[in-house]
Amino acid sequence: MASQNIYILAIESSCDDTAAAVLKNDTLLSNIVATQEVHQKYGGVVPELASRAHQQNIVPVIHEAISQANIDKKDISAIAFTKGPGLMGSLLVGTSFAKSLSMGLDIPLIEVNHMQAHILAHFIKEEGFDIPTFPFLAMTISGGHTQIVNVSNYFEMEVIGQTIDDAVGEAFDKSAKILGLPYPGGPLVDKYAKLGNPKAYKFTKPKVGDLDFSFSGLKTGVLYFIQKQVKDNPNFIQDNMNDICASIQYTIVEILMDKLKKAVKQTGINQIAIGGGVSANSGIRNALKAAEQKYGWKTYVPKFEYTTDNAAMIGIVGYYKYLNKDFSDLSVTATARLKI
Structure with missing residues (x-):
């Protein structure tokens, strides 16, 4: 693998979508989102149900993102995840998984502010944009x-x-x-x-x-x-x-x-x-x-798929933070209210 390529695995779980993406530098290789149908009958997102659904979805979603990106787990340079803002139970699922995976693969962990990610989604390299x-x-x-x-x-x-x-x-x-x-x-x-x-x-x-x-x-x-x-x-x-x-x-x-x-x-x-x-x-x-x-x-x-909650936008922030060597340690925790 060429040393100049940075592969970021990104995880987003701030609300009711479980998402994972893989970026090679500032280019998207995969972007997987599992939406939760369970909330429709309640007319809004139910936090407890959301966090349970994240627990069910997170492993298959991440597996699919890595497989569609056509890379090996060993190729991943760092893991970026949404620290906040969002629903606490939902954020905890993504945060805990990201921390475990970063420890298991012995690679850097990068915390991302969800609001900053919405803004930097514009920097994902996309033809015609x-x-x-x-x-x-x-x-x-x-x-x-x-x-x-x-x-x-x-x-x-x-x-x-x-x-x-x-x-x-x-x-x-x-x-x-x-x-x-x-x-x-x-x-x-x-x-x-x-x-x-x-x-x-x-x-x-x-x-x-x-x-x-x-x-x-x-x-x-x-x-x-x-x-x-x-x-x-x-x-x-x-x-x-x-x-x-x-x-x-x-x-x-x-x-x-x-x-x-x-x-x-x-x-x-x-x-x-x-x-x-x-x-x-x-x-x-x-x-x-x-x-x-x-x-x-x-x-x-932005491209339509980067407007709703997605992990590609988390990955692009992860990429720029990686270049800055701005890493988190394992004591990092999810924060429901987080300012830019």
Whole structure:
């Protein structure tokens, strides 16, 4: 094996997806994700069930990642894993396994911040995708997080705006629940929104300080609006599903874009990279494309498979940390709340 090649085995278990990936330097060789169907009937992730499912999935997922990468365990240079933030029980499964494997193979262990990984997912070498140049603004939008980060280099990142209550993914999923759509409802809102009129109904945008976000008021607004309409017309939701979804999505996208425009103005940085599960939303992608034309921004949207929780993004952070010789010892523990 050529000494200059670095092989990183990455493990991600922060929520309800068990994922493993193998990278050769900054190129992905395999990316395996086992999703957990068990949560659908509960309308949200049940932490206890999630950690049990991780225990069942982790060995086959890692085995599959190594086998698809067509390498031997002996080739692995280091193991990168998600230290946090996330669900404690889920994180512990990945952390314990990573520590045991690193000890068994006698190779370095690398802890990774899940939020930093969403941002650095843009640096996985991928044909047809540009890599951001520093500095850039990253907007991480998911079920658990909404933040704007000023990114100076691979490891120097400053959160300049974040949600003070719910994350944007929750706003989508809870609005969907109010409309009687199954969990996870965000992608369904997007699907119906494509067929509706985004200005059919007006929802108020919360007023919060500077670059911070708030979505709880919007959620309450949607609930009261639907309750009032259904009282007058029991078929209101079925009759107007496309327009309702389009109007909710339009409001959420407006909230995100207003803050981004403000961040660009304040920092003078007009390179924008988005990440996290909600960055798969077509309304947000279209708004960013329009902003490129209108304001001369350069925007970066990752490949779809790197937007949701995955181990490839953990692996790319692992690769840069490996080059920096930034290793963890075996006393490292999972942390449910972890800042960038």
